[in-house]
Amino acid sequence: MSVVASIRDRIRKEIDKSLQEAQEKGELTFTRLPDYIVEAPREKAHGDFATNAAMLLAKEARTAPRAVAQVIVKHFDASWLDKIEIAGPGFINFYLGTNWLYEILPNVLREDGAFGCSNFGRGEKVQVEFVSANPTGLLHMGNARGAALGDTLSNVLQAAGFEVSKEFYINDAGNQIENFGKSLEARYLQQLGQDVVFPEDGYHGEDIIDTVKNIINEVGDKYLGEDASIRREHLAKRALQEKIVAIKNDLERFGVRYDVWFKESSLHESGAIKETMEELQQKGYIYEKEQALWFKTTLFGDEKDEVMIRSNGIPTYFAADIAYHRNKFARGFQRVINIWGADHHGHVARMKGAVKALDYDPERLRIILMQLVRLYQNGEILRMSKRSGQYITLTELMDEVGKDAARFFFVMRSPDSHLDFDMDLAKAESSENPVYYVQYAHARIYSILKTLRGSLPQPETVNFTLLKEEAELQLIRKIADLPEEIIGAAESLEPHRLTRYAHELASLFHTFYNSCRVLTDEDELRKARLLLADATRITLRNVLHMLGVTAPERM
RNA sequence: GCGCCCGUAGCUCAGUGGAUAGAGCGCUGGCCUCCGGAGCCAGGUGCGUAGGUUCGAUUCCUAUCGGGCGUACCA
Incomplete structure (x- = not known):
């Protein structure tokens, strides 16, 4: 404790x-x-x-x-x-x-990288599913926000003593893949010189054309003579492979690494969806109407029942999602956390209802709804839509403002709040992003340690009670708060508390730095201040790492 | 129409059933012959409106106004 x-x-x-x-x-x-x-x-x-x-x-x-x-x-x-x-x-x-404060520094120095961690979660298994972007395009700003939130939340939960598994759900089946196939086919034929009309509700993004070009480089016009449905299937399969690799790479560059990549198609192939439907049917929640199978979601407070299996025999996304959540609980996760865009909020009650229908406690499923990102450029709101193909990608964002600024910025706001991302401001004044303020504090400490040109004193040889200045005491106090900050963020699933904490900590350090000279001539005081600075360094670094932001030695 | 989220300082946003509601940006004025000035210090008539619950409401409840989103055999 x-x-x-x-x-x-x-x-x-x-x-x-x-x-x-x-x-x-x-x-x-x-x-x-x-x-x-x-x-x-x-x-x-x-x-x-x-x-x-x-x-x-x-x-x-x-x-x-x-x-x-x-x-x-x-x-x-x-x-x-x-x-x-x-x-x-x-x-x-x-x-x-003040005596209790002096116990804190030796603890921090001893715990080092583990400072801030606790056993609050008692090793409970938690799954965090986030981003899960459709693999029909590139990652955009909304996905980026989800990535930053989900990854930081996972880190926070881990530090608070939960056993966390990060998962990406790949929507590689269903209607949209059909649509994806049609779009690819149109581009494929166009690239090969045919005059084909592009489907109105297809994926208009430029990236699909690039993907098709890549496919042509590999297989040429091989698919030209195939049946349309076979051709679409081939194109979709190849394109998906490329897209998923691209998504993985982008996320990796963003500092996000998943434990599991889960394919929706596996739920179709393994019969998991069928099994799930049978279970619901046995429990009396399913009925047939107009050749489709319906789930009585109205029993769980929904306004109308939902289709599970369409009249054409293809399961809906919702049916697959129910099977997916059944699978999650079957894997032994005590708690399951999903991060969704707020445009899916209508799905929350239904999903919880489905979980309940399967006899799991719906409280074990927590859904974080994230308001959408509004993108400003030249003072105008840019609409983001995969259909129109107009959106800034995660790659472009990282090229423009860097990974550190982007990650910090996305986590800074509560998920409930709309995020206004002004690209011009981010480009023009990136050096004024709060993340630099925090990183600067870290680099500054390194600079002091470098100037010292010697090793740090052993904590047991240092008289910490010499730290009596207000700035020193406040800094120690803030350092001491980290474990509880992390527990609080984990409990409430609010990772944005950490950016706040990081900023406050950095601010107190800068104040301390300006009012107290660390490398003073007084030997005993210097030793105590050096270790205070070092404890601050450890604390800052641990927080920055949880945020997925680098803790630089110089800037 | 119904449902969900949000209205807090000029702007972008934190925050809490309690004792004087905060930070960044912007603006103004100061600060190391010394450890990194990407820093520090100082400067503010702000909780959309109206009721209710409470010893106490910016926070909880109701209504209302404004903004966003959802309301498909899409995902």
């Missing part, structure tokens, strides 16, 4: 004990302990920790909040505290002095 967590724990135990004693002595009457919090107050004048326990208990105990607080304080063993105080409407503030 982290230092902060154990102090918080100790305060809680003391409060609980005080309340119990008060009740035994008849000083307070209540039936259950309130769900109070112990937090670090915003104002440091309000102490190191504070609780609202007295205010929450006031009503049930029929006692004024401050009076409840007085009773708690009376029984509270505060011998290990500097001061305990009742304040405002009934807060109890705890003042710890």
Whole structure:
């Protein structure tokens, strides 16, 4: 347990004990302990920790909040505290002095790369599925946001003690592949000089033409004489291979590596979809109407039932997705997290309903809806659509602004919030991106260590209590927060908290740097500050790595 | 029409059932003869509107206005 967590724990135990004693002595009457919090107050004048326990208990105990607080304080063993105080409407503030802060630095230095990690998740198996872009085109900004979010979230969960598996679901079957085949065929014939009309709802992207050219280089006009359906199948198969490799490479360059690439087609081939439909049928959720098989999703709150197997015998995407989720749970994942674009929100309730219909607890499925990315160029919104073929690709984005800036930027916002990505700004002022601010702090520390031209002192030989400046104490305090920050981000599935933390940490370091000279002539103080700087370096690096951003030694 | 998300500082966005709501950008003025000035310090009449719950609401609930998205035998 982290230092902060154990102090918080100790305060809680003391409060609980005080309340119990008060009740035994008849000083307070209540039936259950309130769900109070112990937090670090915003104002440091309000102490190191504070609780609202007295205010929450006031009503049930029929006692004024401050009076409840007085009773708690009376029984509270505060011998290990500097001061305990009742304040405002009934807060109890705890003042710890500074000694506890000095325990933190040696811990950080010892734990090094593992600092920030905890066993919060107790090794629970979690799967995170993200991006899962259609392999009919290149990755765009929306996919990039999903990639940054999903990868960072996975890292966060891992650091918080979960066993994480990252997965990409390849939609290599169904209607869109038919459509893909038609588009490829049209381009293929066009490239070979035939005057063919391109399908109206086909994939207009330039990249498909390139793909077709590549295929022609390999097989020439070999498919010309084939049956249309066979030809489309051949073209689609080859194109998919190329597209999937391209997607893999792009994501790898973006710093994202998956544990599993799962093909939708395998669900068709293995009979998993059929099995799933049979299970639903046995449970009485399936009926036939107009030659199609329907799932009674209205039983789970949907407005209308959904088609599983079309009248032409082909399963819908939803049917495959149900089979996919059944497969996920069968693989033993305790929790399954999906990151979807907000345009799929209508699918959430249905999917959870389907999970429930299969007798799994729908709470085990968490879906993070990510609002779409709005792209600005020349002050205008660019619409992104694979159909129209107009979109900025992940590759182009990385070429323009770099991987680090892009990843940091995408995670900086809450998934709930629209992301305005101004390409001009990103290009013109990339050096002012917040990521540089954080990286600069890291590089600065390296620069100090380089100037030192010697090895760092051993922590046990250093007197950390010499660090008394406000800037020093605040910096240590922020470092100490990392484990709980990570747990909080993992619990709430909100990786964007980390970018915030990184920025705050960097800011406190810069403040420290400007007000306290590290390489001072005073030997003992210099040693202590050097190790504070080094602990900051470790903390910054660990956070940046979780974000998939490099921690540079110089810039 | 119905459903989901979002309305917080000039702009882009954090945040919380509590004690004085924050950061970046932009703007203005300062700061190392010394460890990297890609930095630091200072400067602010802002929680869309109206009700409700609460000791306490920017946060929860209802209504309403505005923006985005969804509402296919598409995915």
